[in-house]
Amino acid sequence: AAVHAExxxxxxxxxHVxxxxxxxxxxxxxAPVGPSALPALQAKAFIETGPGRGELVQPPVPRALTTLEIEELVGHYAQAAxxxxxxxxDGVEIHAANGYLVNQFISAHSNLREDEYGGSLDNRLxxxxxxxxxxxxVVGPERLGVRFSPLFSGTDQDRVYIGLVEEDPHLTYIEAIKVLEASGIAYVSIAEADWDNAPDLPDTFRQAVRATFSGxxxxAGRYTAERGARLVEAGLADLIAFGRPFIANPDLPQRLFNGWPLNALKAEGLYGGTQAGYVDYPVYTAHQ
Structure with missing residues (x-):
């Protein structure tokens, strides 16, 4: 209601992770579940160790979902919507990125199934x-978005959440976007690599996304206002998403519009159970 009031x-x-x-x-x-009994060796799960405290731990070997469980899981998504x-x-976004469940089914690295959900790319999709x-x-295509995280180069061992690098990421994700186009959904959100010295998405991929998808x-991915504007002006993007800058700057749109300086992000507050580092960042005032 507060969002709508504004x-x-x-x-x-x-x-679903x-x-x-x-x-x-x-x-x-x-055990957690996945497409196959393969552990996520380069990822961490956050567990609570006490009130407002927790730690990142290595996920165990998962249990492969049965086909009946997959059918039930699809129903859970519909109920969640x-x-x-x-x-x-106003709508929902399906998280199919960052090495989580839908991404695990798409990836040949984490999906070794031999049934209708594994093997060929069409099956993995x-x-x-x-x-x-x-x-x-449930919601109508106009109220639905999907998020992907296609990576075009090797992974960073220090990443907490990481996507999966396919043998042919261009083909994999253009075919995935064709699934979205066939359903007429509202948008596709592309999460780019966002660590230091991360590679840019190839322009050929951005152009193919535009040619394939009509929504x-x-x-998203460490964009500045200027870099995002260039992508929009080039006709390759309609919207630019901001993550960490929005956590640290609740008034980010006004700061970008007016050229005001940004609050620094306190990385130590990204995990935990209190308001510290979550809802306690100040809005901009003239005395700053």
Missing amino acids: GGVIFAQLW GRVSHHALQPDGG RNALDAGF RLLREIVEAVCK RIIY
Whole structure:
């Protein structure tokens, strides 16, 4: 309601982390689930160790989902979408990025299944296709977005959340975007590599995304206002997303518009259970 009172639009991002989880986070204390029984060696799961405290731990070997469980899981996404609309959200975004469950099914590195959800790229895209179709029936395609994180070079061992580098990332994600185009959803959000010295997405990929998808295209990944504006002016993006700068600057749009300096992000506050480093950053005032 507060967002709507300010004339804003708000979507809920629907997650399932799949194998990037831990026994401590499971309701029965069992193993997390994934497309195959392959651990996420380069990822960490955040678990609570006390009130307002936690730590990042290595996820255990997951349990492979059965086909019946996959069918139930698609239903959970549809129910989550209903819950989001009931709560007042304007739409939902399916998180299919950063090495989480949908990304795990898409990737040949984490999906070794031999049924209809594994093997060929078309099969590995089946879960994405089924979730998109199920959620579209609930919210309508105009209220649905999907997020991907295509990486075109090697991974960084120090990353906490990491995507999966495919043998042919261009082909993989253009085919995935074709799934979205067929459903007529509102937007695709592309999360770029965002660590120091990370490679840029190839222009050929950006051009192919534009040629393939008729909805809105969003890019995110350590953008400045100037860099984002160049991408929009080139016709390759419709919107630019900001993450960490928005955490540290609740009034980020006004700061960018007026050229005001930005608050520095306190990385130590990104994980935890209190308001510190989460909702306690100040808005800009003239005396700053």
